Amino acid sequence: MKFKSTRGKVSPIGFIDMFLMGLGEDGGLIVPETIPTVSEEQLEGWAKLSYQELMFEIFSLFTNEEIPEQDLKELIKESYAGFTSPDVLPLTTLNDSLHVLELFHGPTFAFKDVALQFMGNLYAYVAKKQNKVINILGATSGDTGASAISSVRGKEGIQICILHPNGKVSLVQELQMTTVQDDNVLNLSVNGNFDDCQQTIKELFADISFKTKYHLRAINSINFVRILAQSVYYFYAYLQLPANIRSGGVNFSIPTGNFGNIFSGYLAKKMGVPIKQLVLATNENNILERFIREGIYKPEGFLSTHSPSMDIQIASNFERYLYYFYGEDAVSVTARMEQFKAEGQLTFTAEEVARIQQDITAYSVSNEECLETIQTYQDRYNYLLDPHSACGIAAYEGAGNQDDGAFVSLATAHPAKFDEAIRILGIEQKFPERIQELFNKPQRQVIVDNVTADIVEQLESFYKVDK
């Protein structure tokens, strides 16, 4: 199988090239030329597979044997060895119709680990095979950076630099990044906010000579491999449910920021998982909810909420959805994205809104409702939700519940990671050992001003070039 861009100007490429390209060279997002489908029989045949075996089957449909079978199996095995649950991503049943898929048992306690642990291993594999250095550069508001660092720390042929806003990530997130002592990790703590960090990254990726000299690679959710790795758990959750419960199809509720996680669900549905509703849960930054309910896609003021990993205005994976919405027509997508750039918003007709709503139901969750949901589920089920996962549950309660089929709500972070919000409710939790021990470790980071030249100087002495 080959891969192409949503803007139609990238000639078809294979799996590894697609992985290394990240964002399409024409500014679009990479998608498969055709989405492979899985028959009902094939799907049922996978019901007894472990998470790793299932991932192998799904990836095999995309890798064109560019990665030999045994290598792929080994990569997958290694990627999930650091997950603490034997099921990797356990499914917890709260009542007859509601199930929670816990995506947070990886090394940094957020769902980003599911895809990034694999991507880190794949980068190391490619670096070795092609005898190339890989220099990773990213900006983070917390979860992605911690997860990406954890995925490549100590790996040969890879250098990773992550920019985070000094003092503006949660304490646990900061410690997860800065207590890593491996020499291939550089944490730049920038005197500025997340947008400043993001802006610097954009400038550096746009600097073609800098980018080419260092083979700069990105880690954000534009990479299709990340999307694909997340699609696996939609198959897995479906197959974990007893046949009589899932027979009529299953609904999912998804805490959403960059639209990556929910797009993975959309892809799984296209591949053949019997998914009925995809419920998109946002916090008060509800641009995506307004898009789905009213047909207006327009960023507004940024709000800080209890679920900071969903505090996003422009959802980078939105363009992938548009591509399928327009029947895989790259010309329409290009025109619409250019219009968005020029006018700062997009509007959709009533007929289009009706079509969008057949794919996705949306619900936005206020700060108050988020906390209430945490309290209610603690009281009712003795089950502690983190604020992001609570948005998913609140959306299930508010928008999804109309359907009488089984519901799977995705839990995207461990509650210990966002203790600040949980403490507001006076709920005390015991930290897992792997978080507790962070508090005693020495930190390693370089504090820099928000000046691109200073940041470049740090990178030039840190990054490696091909021999």
Ligand SMILES: *Cc1c(COP(=O)(O)O)cnc(C)c1O
């Ligand atoms: C990144 C993140 C999300 C949002 O996922 P997207 O793929 O960006 O939509 C939700 N919850 C947590 C805890 C996250 O880290």
